[in-house]
Amino acid sequence: MAKHTPTDRGYAVIFENDEGTNVGVCTAIAGGQPSDLFAVHTRMDSVKIEDGIEFSTVGKLRISNRPVAVHGEEGVVHIRPTTPSTARNIAVLPS
Secondary structure (H helix, E strand, O other): OEOOOOEEEEEEEEEEEEEEEEHHHHHHHHEOEEEEEEEEEEEEHHHEEEOOOOEEEOOOEEEEOOOOEEEEEEOEEEEEHHHHHHHHHHHOOOO
């Protein structure tokens, strides 16, 4: 059975070091820098980014321009767009 991690939501921060690719998740960007980092996927084999997600480069960091969903499993991190939670709860009323 595959080992899965929970999906985190926030700004994705991709950075490299001598041991490989790392993807962090933070709650905010302050002064162009990640703030309140709460999760890190370390030494990942690959990062799969869905279409439409834009990143800014700040030094050696790539930071998503908007909050995203980040999920890791077996050496792969998936980064995908998020939708507002209210969008799932909208009911269409007759006019």
